[in-house]
Amino acid sequence: MTEQLWQVHFKVHRQRTGGKPYVRTFTLDVDPEEYILDAVERIWALHDRTLTYRHACHHSTCGACGMRVNGREKLTCITTISSVTQNGGTVRIDPLRNFPVVSDLVVDMGNFFLRMDRSGFNSVAPLAAACLPYEQPLTAENSIDHEPERLVDCIECGLCISVCPAANTDKEYVGPAVLASLHLMYVQNPTQEFIDQADHHTGLWRCHSAYECTEVCPSGVDPAWRIMDMRKKVMSDRIKSIFRPRSSEKKNAQPA
Amino acid sequence: MEEGGDPHAELDRIMKTTQPSAIVIGAGFTGCALAYDLAQRGFAVTVVERGELASGTSGRTHGLLHSGARYCVTDAEAAIECIQENMILRRIAKQCIEYNGGYFVALDDADLGYAPAFFQGAQNCGIPVEEIDVQRALAAEPALNPKILAAYQVPDAAFDPLRLAMAFAASARQHGAKFNTFHDVVGFLRDGIGNICGVSAVNRHAGQPVDFRADITINATGAWAGKVAEMAGISVPVRPTPGVMVAYEKRVTQRVINRLCEPDDGDILLPQRRMAVIGTTSFEVEEADYIPVYPDQVKQMHQRAALLVPELENIKMRGAYMSARPLIGGLMSGRSLSRTFKCYDHQTDEEVNGLVTVTGGKATTCRVMAEKTADLVCQKLGWQRACETAQHPLADYHLYYS
Ligand SMILES: Cc1cc2nc3c(=O)[nH]c(=O)nc-3n(C[C@H](O)[C@H](O)[C@H](O)COP(=O)(O)OP(=O)(O)OC[C@H]3O[C@@H](n4cnc5c(N)ncnc54)[C@H](O)[C@@H]3O)c2cc1C
Ligand code: SF4
Ligand code: FES
Numbered sequence: 001m002t003e004q005l006w007q008v009h010f011k012v013h014r015q016r017t018g019g020k021p022y023v024r025t026f027t028l029d030v031d032p033e034e035y036i037l038d039a040v041e042r043i044w045a046l047h048d049r050t051l052t053y054r055h056a057c058h059h060s061t062c063g064a065c066g067m068r069v070n071g072r073e074k075l076t077c078i079t080t081i082s083s084v085t086q087n088g089g090t091v092r093i094d095p096l097r098n099f100p101v102v103s104d105l106v107v108d109m110g111n112f113f114l115r116m117d118r119s120g121f122n123s124v125a126p127l128a129a130a131c132l133p134y135e136q137p138l139t140a141e142n143s144i145d146h147e148p149e150r151l152v153d154c155i156e157c158g159l160c161i162s163v164c165p166a167a168n169t170d171k172e173y174v175g176p177a178v179l180a181s182l183h184l185m186y187v188q189n190p191t192q193e194f195i196d197q198a199d200h201h202t203g204l205w206r207c208h209s210a211y212e213c214t215e216v217c218p219s220g221v222d223p224a225w226r227i228m229d230m231r232k233k234v235m236s237d238r239i240k241s242i243f244r245p246r247s248s249e250k251k252n253a254q255p256a
Numbered sequence: 257m258e259e260g261g262d263p264h265a266e267l268d269r270i271m272k273t274t275q276p277s278a279i280v281i282g283a284g285f286t287g288c289a290l291a292y293d294l295a296q297r298g299f300a301v302t303v304v305e306r307g308e309l310a311s312g313t314s315g316r317t318h319g320l321l322h323s324g325a326r327y328c329v330t331d332a333e334a335a336i337e338c339i340q341e342n343m344i345l346r347r348i349a350k351q352c353i354e355y356n357g358g359y360f361v362a363l364d365d366a367d368l369g370y371a372p373a374f375f376q377g378a379q380n381c382g383i384p385v386e387e388i389d390v391q392r393a394l395a396a397e398p399a400l401n402p403k404i405l406a407a408y409q410v411p412d413a414a415f416d417p418l419r420l421a422m423a424f425a426a427s428a429r430q431h432g433a434k435f436n437t438f439h440d441v442v443g444f445l446r447d448g449i450g451n452i453c454g455v456s457a458v459n460r461h462a463g464q465p466v467d468f469r470a471d472i473t474i475n476a477t478g479a480w481a482g483k484v485a486e487m488a489g490i491s492v493p494v495r496p497t498p499g500v501m502v503a504y505e506k507r508v509t510q511r512v513i514n515r516l517c518e519p520d521d522g523d524i525l526l527p528q529r530r531m532a533v534i535g536t537t538s539f540e541v542e543e544a545d546y547i548p549v550y551p552d553q554v555k556q557m558h559q560r561a562a563l564l565v566p567e568l569e570n571i572k573m574r575g576a577y578m579s580a581r582p583l584i585g586g587l588m589s590g591r592s593l594s595r596t597f598k599c600y601d602h603q604t605d606e607e608v609n610g611l612v613t614v615t616g617g618k619a620t621t622c623r624v625m626a627e628k629t630a631d632l633v634c635q636k637l638g639w640q641r642a643c644e645t646a647q648h649p650l651a652d653y654h655l656y657y658s
Contacts, residue, residue: 017461031551035575038549045546052438052460054308056315058577059503061528062418064308064315078575103461106308106438110657117654123352123419127510148510150354151416151529220530 005029006087010039012051013094017103023092024048032082036074037065039081040093040105053105060218063155066162067105068094073159075218096162098175112158115174119197121181122188125152129188132222133229153219154180160213160223166206173206176213176223183226186233199234275300276637277470279455281441281484284314285619286597287476288424289626289645295431297630297641302468303425303433304457306440309656310421313478313544314619316579318501318535319528320512321345321353321413322620325360325385326519328377329370334596334618335381341621342411344646348623351653352419356527358412358512359393362405363563367516371406374516378410385410399508399565412512414528420619422653429658430651436468444488444611445469452488452610472633474612478582479544481615490606493585494615496544499536500553503575508532508565515564522560531574534561544580582615597625599632612636 008030015021026043037055044051056062058077065076069084070092085091099107124130127148160176161167167175179198186194198204207227214224278294280287283305295301305311324338346355362368378385386409393407394400425435438460445454445467454469477484479496507527515523526533534557541547554576562569584598597617602608614629627643634641 016463034549042546049440050460050463052307054311056308056310056418056421058316058579059501059531059533059575061319061416061503061531062310062315064311064418077577103438106461113654113657117652121654123416123653124350124354148356150356150507150510150527151352151414153529155529 004032006032006081008039008081008085008088009090010043011090011092012040012043012105014051014104015101021101030081032087033080036067036069036076036079036081036084036091036093039091040076051105052103054107061151061155063157066096066157066159068092068096068162073163073216075157075159078218096158098161098164098167099158107158109156109158112161112175112177113156115178116156116181119178119181120185120194121154122185123151124149125184125188129184132220132225133187134225152184153221154184155219157218159216159218160221163212163216165210165212166208170202170206172202174203176207176227177221179203179207179230180221180223180226183230186230195230195234195237198230204231204234276472276639277302278633279304279468279470279473281305281455281473281475282312282477282480283309283421283425283435283437284312284476284478285310285421285424285622286478286614286617286625288421288428289622290474290476290614290629291428291433291435292424292431292650293623293626293630293643293645294633295428295433296644297634297639299639300470301428301433302470303428303435304439304441304455304468305435305437306460308437309425309435310418312480313579313582314421315417316501316577317417317619318524318526318533319414319417320524320526320620321355321415322618323358323410323412324381324383325358325374325378325408325410325412326514326524328381328383329373330518331596332377332381335377335383337596337621337624338618339381339383339411341624342413344623345415345620346413348646348649349415349420349423350649352416352423353413354415354527355413356510356512358410358514359388359397359400360408360410360514360516361393361400361564362407362516363401363403364405368405370517371408375408378408383410397509397511397513399567400513401564401566406516408516412514414512414526415619416528417619419653422656423650424622426651426653426655426658429656435656439466441484442487444473450608452608471637472610472612474614474629474633476614478615479580481582481613485602485613488602488608488611490602490608490611490613492600492613492615494582495585496541496580497538497583498541498544498547498578498580499538500549500557500576500578501533501535502554502557502561502573503528504532504534504561504568505572505574506530506532508568508571513564522557525561525564532561532565532568532571534558534568538581541580547578547580549576549578582617584616597621599625599629601632601636603636
């Protein structure tokens with residue numbers, strides 16, 4: 001970290017429940033290597049106790065601190081100030097899009113979390129399944145007593161939904177994270193149930209392939225790749241079903 | 257509708273005279289676990305939390321589901337509590353725990369000298385501990401410092417902090433508890449004879465004051481417990497004792513790696529998702545609302561991490577953060593205090609009825625803290641229901657939003 005402090009103007013979206021939005025500017029002396037969330041917390045602690053924002057882990061494992069920073073979706077707890085502005089510069093902070101704003105920077109994640117739940121999303125998976133199927137899996141050699149496992153990558157931060165142009169035009173679209181979750185569940189347990197949930201006009205076929213989700217995802221989920229891979233599975237399933245009797249068609253589905 | 261004509265109103269009236277009610281201030285691990293315990297015992301529970309769930313210390317915890325081995329020499333009481341709760345949480349909170357066990361590794365002669373006391377202490381506390389041949393440990397965790405002199409295996413694990421709190425909160429909600437996040441408690445309500453009968457709060461979303469009333473109020477505000485008790489004119493000796501954690505861009509081990517030594521700075525390296533997280537330090541502050549991340553402590557953590565896993569020397573840091581333990585006061589320095597919790601009934605000590613404070617403890621022991629506190633609350637109110645939280649898996653954390 002650097003010793004020299006920067007002066008930065010934070011222009012923060014303010015809004016009471018049901019009230020009119022406005023912008024308030026706070027000028028702070030900051031260490032440029034501090035994170036945006038540290039600055040927001042400091043504004044609350046030392047300048048304006050009415051500011052509301054979501055946060056918990058401060059190290060990119062919980063997904064609570066998603067905001068738009070200068071118009072781009074960021075996990076604010078791992079976004080340094082120096083990566084978005086300069087000494088004397090301005091940082092605009094807004095709530096995520098495509099979620100209802102409750103107040104200031106707080107959005108309502110309820111609907112999204114319930115959709116994740118319906119997709120069967122499981123936070124813990126065997127190590128190999130927790131990684132992307134095209135990656136070299138991070139395996140532990142000589143695992144001593146059982147197959148290692150880990151918390152999966154999606155932290156349900158909603159950045160991919162905020163950035164998604166399709167989610168912006170269609171509120172019924174389940175969005176990239178939910179489709180990525182269905183893919184992850186399908187990889188672990190290739191049953192028709194997950195295909196059926198994804199193979200829907202508010203699911204796989206609403207995506208415009210903008211790839212913004214993968215661009216913005218802070219956690220290496222690659223939702224766009226997962227959506228495309230899931231589409232391939234659905235298509236090959238459909239083609240196979242032309243040649244196969246109906247009853248056996250889906251039983252042998254294989255993960256990629 | 258005529259008086260007494262509505263069966264629902266009548267039922268409501270009967271329920272009110274029989275069902276006790278409780279307010280829990282704070283929705284960290286302690287508050288969420290307590291809300292679940294009380295709701296499961298039949299209380300009408302209202303949680304009042306000034307920020308998001310787990311936005312205090314709990315969200316920012318290191319994330320180690322302690323086996324207890326870290327404390328088995330210095331604090332057997334804490335160690336025993338940890339291993340018992342570790343076994344329970346692995347059963348009921350499987351959904352947010354990556355359970356791969358942990359190693360304690362010796363790096364020098366002093367560490368080796370600590371080994372006999374450690375091994376004996378762990379066994380005395382009932383912690384399953386096994387010495388692992390160094391070559392075998394290095395084969396299992398190739399990133400470990402190849403110069404390790406000894407390795408012991410214990411049942412450590414890593415958890416996802418927000419989701420653990422949410423799972424308790426979701427279970428509480430399934431039993432009818434109501435969560436008011438973004439509601440700042442600003443004072444206590446008193447009845448005609450001076451007993452506490454609720455809290456006044458501010459709904460921070462709307463900027464509106466709001467009062468909550470209940471038979472009993474429990475202050476579960478962790479490092480802020482002293483400040484909150486002060487609003488009732490009561491002194492609770494809890495001191496915020498922060499520590500730093502540093503997260504790296506790479507998961508370098510599958511197991512938790514502990515240095516085989518007395519509890520020290522930067523002695524635990526934890527895998528979590530694709531990260532490795534090293535922690536922590538310990539010092540005291542007056543004010544826990546904003547604790548800056550001190551660069552010298554980050555540097556110190558970086559050095560300690562590289563001792564355990566040399567490649568971390570060159571791996572990019574992903575984040576650095578601080579949070580404050582709620583350590584129970586006294587004259588001793590922070591780290592040597594017992595890690596167990598305290599529960600104060602302010603009726604016995606200060607003759608203020610209607611308020612209980614629970615503070616201290618660890619994430620690992622939040623369930624038993626809640627159980628003991630709920631036992632006390634039940635006893636105070638003459639309500640006889642047994643705790644069942646150790647028996648059933650927690651509700652899926654997503655259902656907090658149901
Ligand atoms: C650096 C560090 C590392 C740790 N690592 C581990 C670990 O690896 N494993 C482990 O088991 N334990 C660990 N712990 C301990 C553990 O994190 C804490 O014991 C635990 O989180 C405390 O939970 P709590 O619910 O009591 O407090 P908190 O989580 O702080 O909850 C208190 C809540 O009260 C709220 N509050 C405060 N004032 C008010 C008010 N006026 N009105 C309404 N609400 C209010 C706060 O917003 C907060 O959410 C660690 C602690 C620290 C500091
Ligand atoms: S897919 Fe990535 S961006 Fe979307 S919610 Fe999950 S972690 Fe966040
Ligand atoms: S605060 Fe948890 S991801 Fe940023």
